Amino acid sequence: MCAKQKESVAVGPISGFPEWTPAERILEQRMLDTIRASFERYGFSPIETSSVERNDVLTAKGGSETERQIYRLTSLHPQSAADARDYSLHFDLTVPLARYVAQRYGDLVFPFRRYQIQKVWRGERPQQGRFREFTQCDIDIVGDGQLSLMADAEIPAVISEVFTRLDIGNFCIRISNRKILTGYLEYLGFDGRETADILREADKIERQGTDPVREYLSKGGADQSKIDGILDLVQAEGSSQELLENLKARTGVGERYEQGVSELSTVVEFASSFGIPESNLRVDLGIIRGLDYYTGTIFETRLTDHPQLGSICSGGRYDDLASYFVGKTLPGVGISIGFSRLFSQLMRAEIMQAGPATVASVLVTTPDESLYRKAIEIAGQLRSNDIAAEIFFEKARLARQLRYASRKGFRVAVIPLEEDLAAGNVRFRDMDSGVERSVPIAALSGEIGKLTQSSTG
Amino acid sequence: MCAKQKESVAVGPISGFPEWTPAERILEQRMLDTIRASFERYGFSPIETSSVERNDVLTAKGGSETERQIYRLTSLHPQSAADARDYSLHFDLTVPLARYVAQRYGDLVFPFRRYQIQKVWRGERPQQGRFREFTQCDIDIVGDGQLSLMADAEIPAVISEVFTRLDIGNFCIRISNRKILTGYLEYLGFDGRETADILREADKIERQGTDPVREYLSKGGADQSKIDGILDLVQAEGSSQELLENLKARTGVGERYEQGVSELSTVVEFASSFGIPESNLRVDLGIIRGLDYYTGTIFETRLTDHPQLGSICSGGRYDDLASYFVGKTLPGVGISIGFSRLFSQLMRAEIMQAGPATVASVLVTTPDESLYRKAIEIAGQLRSNDIAAEIFFEKARLARQLRYASRKGFRVAVIPLEEDLAAGNVRFRDMDSGVERSVPIAALSGEIGKLTQSSTG
Numbered sequence: 001m002c003a004k005q006k007e008s009v010a011v012g013p014i015s016g017f018p019e020w021t022p023a024e025r026i027l028e029q030r031m032l033d034t035i036r037a038s039f040e041r042y043g044f045s046p047i048e049t050s051s052v053e054r055n056d057v058l059t060a061k062g063g064s065e066t067e068r069q070i071y072r073l074t075s076l077h078p079q080s081a082a083d084a085r086d087y088s089l090h091f092d093l094t095v096p097l098a099r100y101v102a103q104r105y106g107d108l109v110f111p112f113r114r115y116q117i118q119k120v121w122r123g124e125r126p127q128q129g130r131f132r133e134f135t136q137c138d139i140d141i142v143g144d145g146q147l148s149l150m151a152d153a154e155i156p157a158v159i160s161e162v163f164t165r166l167d168i169g170n171f172c173i174r175i176s177n178r179k180i181l182t183g184y185l186e187y188l189g190f191d192g193r194e195t196a197d198i199l200r201e202a203d204k205i206e207r208q209g210t211d212p213v214r215e216y217l218s219k220g221g222a223d224q225s226k227i228d229g230i231l232d233l234v235q236a237e238g239s240s241q242e243l244l245e246n247l248k249a250r251t252g253v254g255e256r257y258e259q260g261v262s263e264l265s266t267v268v269e270f271a272s273s274f275g276i277p278e279s280n281l282r283v284d285l286g287i288i289r290g291l292d293y294y295t296g297t298i299f300e301t302r303l304t305d306h307p308q309l310g311s312i313c314s315g316g317r318y319d320d321l322a323s324y325f326v327g328k329t330l331p332g333v334g335i336s337i338g339f340s341r342l343f344s345q346l347m348r349a350e351i352m353q354a355g356p357a358t359v360a361s362v363l364v365t366t367p368d369e370s371l372y373r374k375a376i377e378i379a380g381q382l383r384s385n386d387i388a389a390e391i392f393f394e395k396a397r398l399a400r401q402l403r404y405a406s407r408k409g410f411r412v413a414v415i416p417l418e419e420d421l422a423a424g425n426v427r428f429r430d431m432d433s434g435v436e437r438s439v440p441i442a443a444l445s446g447e448i449g450k451l452t453q454s455s456t457g
Numbered sequence: 458m459c460a461k462q463k464e465s466v467a468v469g470p471i472s473g474f475p476e477w478t479p480a481e482r483i484l485e486q487r488m489l490d491t492i493r494a495s496f497e498r499y500g501f502s503p504i505e506t507s508s509v510e511r512n513d514v515l516t517a518k519g520g521s522e523t524e525r526q527i528y529r530l531t532s533l534h535p536q537s538a539a540d541a542r543d544y545s546l547h548f549d550l551t552v553p554l555a556r557y558v559a560q561r562y563g564d565l566v567f568p569f570r571r572y573q574i575q576k577v578w579r580g581e582r583p584q585q586g587r588f589r590e591f592t593q594c595d596i597d598i599v600g601d602g603q604l605s606l607m608a609d610a611e612i613p614a615v616i617s618e619v620f621t622r623l624d625i626g627n628f629c630i631r632i633s634n635r636k637i638l639t640g641y642l643e644y645l646g647f648d649g650r651e652t653a654d655i656l657r658e659a660d661k662i663e664r665q666g667t668d669p670v671r672e673y674l675s676k677g678g679a680d681q682s683k684i685d686g687i688l689d690l691v692q693a694e695g696s697s698q699e700l701l702e703n704l705k706a707r708t709g710v711g712e713r714y715e716q717g718v719s720e721l722s723t724v725v726e727f728a729s730s731f732g733i734p735e736s737n738l739r740v741d742l743g744i745i746r747g748l749d750y751y752t753g754t755i756f757e758t759r760l761t762d763h764p765q766l767g768s769i770c771s772g773g774r775y776d777d778l779a780s781y782f783v784g785k786t787l788p789g790v791g792i793s794i795g796f797s798r799l800f801s802q803l804m805r806a807e808i809m810q811a812g813p814a815t816v817a818s819v820l821v822t823t824p825d826e827s828l829y830r831k832a833i834e835i836a837g838q839l840r841s842n843d844i845a846a847e848i849f850f851e852k853a854r855l856a857r858q859l860r861y862a863s864r865k866g867f868r869v870a871v872i873p874l875e876e877d878l879a880a881g882n883v884r885f886r887d888m889d890s891g892v893e894r895s896v897p898i899a900a901l902s903g904e905i906g907k908l909t910q911s912s913t914g
Binding site: 011025041051068274383 | 466467468469470471474475476477478479482483485486497498499500501502503504505506507508509510511513514517525527528529530531532544546556557559560561564565566568570571576578580590600603604605607608611618727730731732781782783814815816817820829830833834837840843845846847848850851852861864865
């Protein structure tokens with residue numbers, strides 16, 4: 001009715017807002033399903049929070065770089081109902097978790113174990129592997145007043161299960177305890193602010209070497225022995241057992257240090273009870289992470305053969321999840337997988353490759369219109385046996401239909417032909433080998449089941 | 458370190474942005490999984506589009522009420538990287554589909570069958586069952602240049618599968634064809650604009666009765682026989698076969714009308730080949746829907762026993778998906794489930810009820826710290842048999858641990874006791890009946906499997 005001009009609006013990707021092809025999305029979804037199944041196997045239950053939070057909730061903690069990246073909602077049209085200047089999109093899943101737990105404190109059962117797989121938004125300057133919209137996969141165990149250290153040992157078990165099942169190569173969870181370094185710096189006479197500064201510098205060692213931290217310490221008047229002591233600790237290498245023994249050997253460092261070493265020992269010891277192979281969990285005092293958030297155990301995870309990907313999963317123990325929102329002490333431990341970044345990097349590095357552009361394994365072709373009913377019947381039989389099937393209904397020669405099957409990546413094409421059907425049979429084609437066979441219609445699901453199982457197994 | 462005041466930020470729900478308890482979210486997710494599995498069984502493949510679109514994309518069609526409800530993104534802080542005044546959150550999944558298909562036209566294989574389960578945002582004035590953030594579940598089949606009418610017959614088959622598997626009671630898919638009414642109105646001498654107005658009035662009959670449409674028609678000068686003719690058509694009752702025969706009996710109405718009747722007959726006939734029970738699909742000329750979008754088949758779905766819920770799934774055939782974005786004719790047919798609205802109404806009407814607050818069926822208790830290792834081993838055995846299990850690690854008497862199991866809704870509590878373990882056995886408690894049994898450790902997964910299967914079956 002309206003004579004609008006065609007193609008008036010140009011379409012193209014929006015920088016920082018990733019989108020995948022159908023084949024990529026199928027792979028992404030399969031990976032997310034794997035992560036979710038692992039979380040659930042360990043008894044983490046799903047929650048979902050709204051995409052928006054009130055601005056005062058998002059900025060309650062204050063002062064972070066992330067605050068500058070918050071997307072506020074407003075209305076496209078002034079004076080419309082959509083006006084909501086007080087709300088913004090969440091930039092992580094931790095603030096929403098804190099608000100959710102505070103809001104429902106009386107109804108939740110603690111320890112509260114939740115996973116959350118959701119989009120978050122950050123108005124960062126887009127660059128390779130940095131997105132403005134991305135999916136995070138978080139788990140947390142939150143206690144009411146207290147939380148067993150065993151929770152810290154369970155988290156790496158979940159991470160290990162996730163990455164083993166994702167099957168994206170060897171990985172290593174690096175583990176430390178924040179109290180060890182802060183206790184040691186306290187022992188050396190640094191105050192809280194200096195400690196924070198030193199940790200910040202130490203966090204850059206991997207990228208920048210030890211010079212900046214040395215320089216920082218000298219400028220602050222630290223003598224060479226102190227500097228060496230700190231660097232010895234942060235850069236120590238060896239097996240987890242060796243490192244733990246060295247840590248224990250330093251006596252008289254003080255209570256905080258000793259508590260950190262004791263916690264780390266316990267966590268590592270029990271983590272191995274969970275069946276984490278030794279090669280997948282390594283003590284490393286060099287990991288620093290979230291300076292003002294984590295207070296005990298900290299984790300980082302890397303792909304052993306692809307260190308350039310950086311940490312793909314990190315987290316730790318915190319003393320207090322939600323003190324800004326509720327007058328309760330809620331200690332917790334959790335980790336977060338920056339999924340979109342991981343996924344895009346796995347694709348770019350060709351560690352994973354997208355497969356077919358269809359979730360169905362079977363295309364039922366229709367060599368002739370007169371066969372529609374038979375095609376529907378056959379597809380129905382397959383579907384009732386949990387074999388996903390598409391029917392090709394467009395008028396096209398069989399060769400074109402098979403080309404369609406091949407382009408979309410179907411494993412099998414069913415080809416109903418009068419001559420076969422008259423004998424109670426139906427023909428199917430293995431799209432990989434090109435081999436065609438005719439089998440009794442009742443046996444079709446079983447035959448295709450064998451074929452699709454062998455090709456995914 | 459910072460001495461922030463506690464409880465400085467009040468937390469509460471944000472109107473129009475629904476959030477569920479863990480138990481509700483578990484149910485919601487199970488329902489979404491069911492929908493997704495049904496879509497996939499019919500060979501619809503997932504895509505996901507970014508949450509934002511360029512403003513000119515969102516408003517390309519122009520003039521709709523929805524435009525006033527668009528949430529634009531801006532930055533919370535001026536001069537930050539987040540500034541993105543050109544982008545807004547999408548308000549449906551149809552415009553994003555059109556843009557996605559236009560953008561990737563050259564790479565997609567047609568007919569393109571996709572499902573999309575995503576959040577959308579509309580700044581509506583919040584009211585019961587109307588949300589500002591909600592999940593939609595859409596499927597569409599999009600052809601390149603043409604699309605078989607069989608696609609129209611397949612869509613109700615998918616809907617029927619979805620709602621049968623969701624198991625939320627009897628439902629009926631009402632089906633019509635836009636061409637029948639418009640053809641008939643053309644035959645009566647109404648022009649395009651009048652036709653649109655009449656359809657708009659006819660759409661209100663269910664809520665307001667026939668008076669407004671009668672009045673509208675009289676005012677426009679239509680004589681009584683025309684008015685009766687229209688109302689006869691729109692309000693006709695009977696079986697699909699009867700209605701179709703009556704429609705066919707009106708001869709000489711014109712080409713558009715006849716095409717509509719013929720399409721509707723074919724779609725209904727083949728829909729029954731897909732195995733849709735007759736009670737689940739009914740011809741109803743009274744459904745109108747999306748005046749300026751659908752051009753042929755239209756669908757609406759209602760729960761038979763809960764008509765107050767209104768249409769829970771609707772859609773239809775359109776001539777041209779993406780003419781604003783690409784110089785190609787892309788006809789399609791699709792439907793959309795307004796999931797969040799449906800879910801909240803099912804909960805409110807107590808048609809569905811949330812179950813346990815945990816996805817795990819088993820809680821492994823730890824009556825004593827010395828049993829941590831054994832508990833971890835037992836949970837590991839259960840998990841490797843795909844039985845989700847949580848371990849209770851907090852220091853608490855067994856009675857409190859069992860109370861925790863009961864509050865969260867675990868089906869089974871495993872109670873490792875020295876006396877049983879010494880004999881190679883372990884005790885477990887059926888939380889429903891309170892009955893406890895001791896079985897060989899190796900047999901535990903099997904025994905629990907039997908119990909959990911019988912309670913869900």
